[in-house]
Amino acid sequence: MYVHNDDRVLLKVIEYVSPTSAGADCEVWRAGPRKKIYIRPEEVKAAIVTCGGLCPGLNDVIRQIVFTLDKYGVKNIVGIPYGYRGFFDDSLSDINLTTHYVQNIHLSGGSLLGVSRGGGQTSDIVDSLEKRGINMLFVLGGNGTHAGANAIHDECWRRKMKVMVVCVPKTIDNDILLMDKTFGFDTAVEAAQRAISAAYIEARSAYHGIGVVKLMGRQSGFIAQYASLASGHVNACLIPEVPFTLHGPNGLLVYLEHLIHTQGSAVVCIAEGAGQELLPPKGSKDASGNPVLSDTGVYLQQQIKNHFIAAGTPADVKYIDPTYMIRACQANSSDSILCTVLGQNAVHGAFAGFSGITVGLCNTHYAYFPIPQVIDHPRRVDPSSRMWHRCITSTGQPDFTPRA
Numbered sequence: 404m405y406v407h408n409d410d411r412v413l414l415k416v417i418e419y420v421s422p423t424s425a426g427a428d429c430e431v432w433r434a435g436p437r438k439k440i441y442i443r444p445e446e447v448k449a450a451i452v453t454c455g456g457l458c459p460g461l462n463d464v465i466r467q468i469v470f471t472l473d474k475y476g477v478k479n480i481v482g483i484p485y486g487y488r489g490f491f492d493d494s495l496s497d498i499n500l501t502t503h504y505v506q507n508i509h510l511s512g513g514s515l516l517g518v519s520r521g522g523g524q525t526s527d528i529v530d531s532l533e534k535r536g537i538n539m540l541f542v543l544g545g546n547g548t549h550a551g552a553n554a555i556h557d558e559c560w561r562r563k564m565k566v567m568v569v570c571v572p573k574t575i576d577n578d579i580l581l582m583d584k585t586f587g588f589d590t591a592v593e594a595a596q597r598a599i600s601a602a603y604i605e606a607r608s609a610y611h612g613i614g615v616v617k618l619m620g621r622q623s624g625f626i627a628q629y630a631s632l633a634s635g636h637v638n639a640c641l642i643p644e645v646p647f648t649l650h651g652p653n654g655l656l657v658y659l660e661h662l663i664h665t666q667g668s669a670v671v672c673i674a675e676g677a678g679q680e681l682l683p684p685k686g687s688k689d690a691s692g693n694p695v696l697s698d699t700g701v702y703l704q705q706q707i708k709n710h711f712i713a714a715g716t717p718a719d720v721k722y723i724d725p726t727y728m729i730r731a732c733q734a735n736s737s738d739s740i741l742c743t744v745l746g747q748n749a750v751h752g753a754f755a756g757f758s759g760i761t762v763g764l765c766n767t768h769y770a771y772f773p774i775p776q777v778i779d780h781p782r783r784v785d786p787s788s789r790m791w792h793r794c795i796t797s798t799g800q801p802d803f804t805p806r807a
């Protein structure tokens with residue numbers, strides 16, 4: 404059954420108050436195979452590239468793109484090694500991708516193709532596409548990668564090159580706008596449970612035990628929020644979107660003291676971007692220009708220890724940082740399904756002639772989004788949302804917001 408090009412997915416089942424509300428001006432196409440295809444399969448040279456940090460499910464998406472291209476009859480498929488770097492680093496060679504080659508890659512985490520951050524001029528990448536004769540490009544990555552893909556799309560358009568650039572959002576942080584969720588997020592939340600569980604068991608078993616778990620989330624605290632909600636053992640969830648105070652009567656430290664006296668143990672879950680304002684900024688950036696963050700997890704652990712020493716109350720503080728363990732793993736079943744459908748739809752989108760789009764889940768429907776709208780700014784936890792309130796209701800934490 405084919406999808407008609409005029410089919411649309413309703414972005415939000417809400418009435419927009421103003422045309423500048425997020426998503427109000429965004430057209431979202433229904434994803435899926437079209438009756439009329441834009442290019443003959445025998446003319447296609449397809450490439451797949453994975454950029455940014457790792458994310459569970461990358462291999463599932465790569466595999467499904469190759470399988471679906473094969474179903475359309477495409478024989479010429481290459482993998483670009485190590486993200487955008489593979490386009491301009493002459494020491495790196497493309498990888499020929501066949502269904503046989505990718506058959507089992509979803510059984511392990513990581514990316515078959517490798518990933519990287521930083522580097523590369525758009526014009527060099529487009530030169531490279533031209534030189535290699537690539538006319539279908541599948542780009543898997545987060546906000547930065549999407550910005551790069553959109554620039555590639557614009558440059559191809561400017562040069563009148565017929566290249567379809569189609570993205571699949573990859574971010575365990577779940578920080579892409581307008582989508583229900585991105586692949587890898589569920590797996591990361593699930594993997595974080597082992598760390599939180601260990602922190603809880605350690606804390607419960609120790610005399611006055613306190614467990615601190617740091618999870619990824621540079622600007623968006625979704626992983627910490629959902630992992631805390633899923634666990635049920637977290638007493639305080641700290642995210643970048645909600646400033647907190649450590650000291651003073653409404654601070655975290657006094658609350659932990661209260662928990663130790665009333666229930667004997669406590670668990671804190673902190674997102675890496677939370678509490679950055681408590682430490683001097685590092686001032687450095689990674690290769691892609693993302694700010695390098697201070698380690699608030701280690702700082703928090705130290706502050707808790709100091710506080711309890713000063714209070715004369717014994718406390719056994721255990722710190723767990725499972726950072727890379729929650730993303731370097733194999734996708735769970737629900738993410739595998741998501742990856743499979745996203746991968747298939749990425750190929751359908753390219754064959755339908757879309758370019759400069761990304762594939763995502765919108766109100767439970769698979770859809771094509773224009774890239775600029777989904778990366779206008781990172782999606783963040785809304786502290787006044789019902790979901791955040793559900794989270795703090797579940798942890799039972801008081802309001803740690805700094806008071807004037």
Ligand SMILES: Nc1ncnc2c1ncn2[C@@H]1O[C@H](COP(=O)(O)OP(=O)(O)OP(=O)(O)O)[C@@H](O)[C@H]1O
Pocket residue numbers: 454455456457486487488519520521522523544545546547548549550551552554573574575576690691693
């Ligand atoms: N504004 C931009 N314009 C063009 N290219 C960009 C831009 N921002 C980042 N890139 C490129 O995109 C690639 C990935 O960017 P980045 O390291 O920020 O990861 P990301 O896609 O945001 O994923 P993650 O969620 O893991 O951070 C890098 O090669 C980087 O050079």
Ligand SMILES: O=P(O)(O)OC[C@H]1O[C@](O)(CO)[C@@H](O)[C@@H]1O
Pocket residue numbers: 455456457545574575576619620621622675689
């Ligand atoms: O250490 P790396 O590879 O730069 O990745 C860390 C970053 O990845 C992210 O999860 C984004 O993918 C951020 O939250 C985190 O800061």
Ligand SMILES: [Mg+2]
Pocket residue numbers: 455545546547548693
């Ligand atoms: Mg990014």
